[in-house]
Amino acid sequence: MYNAEKVIPFIIILIIFFTIPMWLNFGRLEAIPQPELPKEEKKCVESKEYMRAYHMKLLDNWRKKAIRENQHLYTASNGKNYTISLQRTCMKCHTNKEKFCDKCHNFVITHPDCWDCHIAPEVAKKWQ
Amino acid sequence: MAIKRRDFLKLTGLTLVGTAASAAVGDLLTRGEVKAQEYATPPEALKGKRWAMVIDVKKCKEGQKKGCGKKCIEVCHYLHNVPSIPDKKKEIKWIWEDEFEHAFPEQTDEYLEEIFKDVPFMLLCNQCDNPPCVRVCPTKATFKREDGIVMMDFHRCIGCRFCMAACPYGSRSFNWFDPRKYLKKVNPEYPTRTKGVVEKCLFCYERLAQGKLPACVEACPEKALIFGDLADENSEVSKILKERVALRRKAELGTGPAVFYLID
Ligand code: SF4
Numbered sequence A: 001m002y003n004a005e006k007v008i009p010f011i012i013i014l015i016i017f018f019t020i021p022m023w024l025n026f027g028r029l030e031a032i033p034q035p036e037l038p039k040e041e042k043k044c045v046e047s048k049e050y051m052r053a054y055h056m057k058l059l060d061n062w063r064k065k066a067i068r069e070n071q072h073l074y075t076a077s078n079g080k081n082y083t084i085s086l087q088r089t090c091m092k093c094h095t096n097k098e099k100f101c102d103k104c105h106n107f108v109i110t111h112p113d114c115w116d117c118h119i120a121p122e123v124a125k126k127w128q
Numbered sequence B: 001m002a003i004k005r006r007d008f009l010k011l012t013g014l015t016l017v018g019t020a021a022s023a024a025v026g027d028l029l030t031r032g033e034v035k036a037q038e039y040a041t042p043p044e045a046l047k048g049k050r051w052a053m054v055i056d057v058k059k060c061k062e063g064q065k066k067g068c069g070k071k072c073i074e075v076c077h078y079l080h081n082v083p084s085i086p087d088k089k090k091e092i093k094w095i096w097e098d099e100f101e102h103a104f105p106e107q108t109d110e111y112l113e114e115i116f117k118d119v120p121f122m123l124l125c126n127q128c129d130n131p132p133c134v135r136v137c138p139t140k141a142t143f144k145r146e147d148g149i150v151m152m153d154f155h156r157c158i159g160c161r162f163c164m165a166a167c168p169y170g171s172r173s174f175n176w177f178d179p180r181k182y183l184k185k186v187n188p189e190y191p192t193r194t195k196g197v198v199e200k201c202l203f204c205y206e207r208l209a210q211g212k213l214p215a216c217v218e219a220c221p222e223k224a225l226i227f228g229d230l231a232d233e234n235s236e237v238s239k240i241l242k243e244r245v246a247l248r249r250k251a252e253l254g255t256g257p258a259v260f261y262l263i264d
C-alpha cells in the first residue's frame, strides 16, 4: 500500500472519532433509558422481550386488523383477549406517554407520529 | 486481470454458501416474532351486511321545537373530537344541518320546497353503495367495508383531497391546520386528526364493534334517527322503508346512498 504510514493511522483516528459516543458512555448505566412501568399491571399484552423488540409491528398489525378488517379483538399468545386500541387499552396501563414511550424514543432519536392524532393520557387530563 | 476458471468456481460456491447462511441468520433474527396471535371480531359487535340510516325529518323538527339542542351533532362531535372552527370555509363536520333546497337541489318542485321550508335535514356521509370517494383515493385510505361502511384509515391519508372533489354531498372536511386548537374538551378514548388529513362520519364503526348503536342515533331523544341492516328484511330500517316514503340525496347519480329521509 502506498503511504501506509499515513493512511493506517488516519483510519484509526477516524474509527476512534466515530466511536467516541460509545467510549464516552462506556459502562455508564444511567445512559440507558428507564421507562416508567405500570405499577398495578405486571404483564403486557405479550412478553417483555417481545414487546421491547416488536411493539411497533404489533401496533401496526393492530391498526391493520382493527381498521381495515374490522377485527377489534386480539388474542395474545397466552390466550388472553385484548381490545385493539392504543388509547383504550395500551394507555390504560401506561398512563403517561412522556414517562414511558418518550424515554426510549428520545434516546434513540426516533419520533413516531402516533401522538399527532392519538391523545396521550397526560395531555387529555390537562385539556379538561 | 482475467479470472481463472478455478477461481470463478470457487467464488460461485462461496456466494451460494453465503446466501444460504444469510437466509439462516435472517430466520434467526425474526425468530420469536411469529407467534400464535389471533384476531377476531368481538362477540358483542353488532353485525350487519348493509348498514343504513333512516332519518325521520318530522320527528327531528319536533325535537328541535322541544329544545333538544341538536344533541346528535353535539354528541357525535364530542365523541369523535371534531373541532368547532368558526371559519365556514375551513370547518370540519361529520353531521350537520341544512335546508331542504340545499340537501336536495335536484328536487325543483316548488310545493315540496314550501312544505319543507322549516324542516331540518341532518346530513352526514351517505356510506354510498358505489362510493366515488373510494374510487379516487390513491392510497386506499378510504375504502369500503364488507358491511357497507365507507371507512377511512386516517394513518394512510395523504391529504390529496381527491375524495372531497369526488363526493357529491360535501361529506368530507379537510384539516387545514392542527384541529386541536379548536377542541374545547376531548374524548380521551378517541384520537383527533392532524393537519393535512381528510375526515368524515364513519358510521361509528368503533361503537358497532362494542355492540353499541351510532352515537347520534342513541343521542336523539325523539328517536328520529334509526339505524339498522338493510340486508335484513326484518330490521327496523327495512320495515320502515317498505311502508313509508323516503328520499335519498342525489340518488340519480348512482352512488347508492344508504341514508334515507322520511318525508311523509
Ligand atoms: S385526501 Fe386522503 S382519503 Fe381523500 S383521496 Fe386523498 S388520500 Fe384518500
Ligand code: SF4
Binding pocket: B124, B125, B126, B127, B128, B131, B132, B133, B134, B150, B166, B167, B168, B169, B170, B171, B172, B200, B255
Ligand atoms: S357520501 Fe361522499 S364521502 Fe360518503 S361514501 Fe358517498 S361519496 Fe364517499
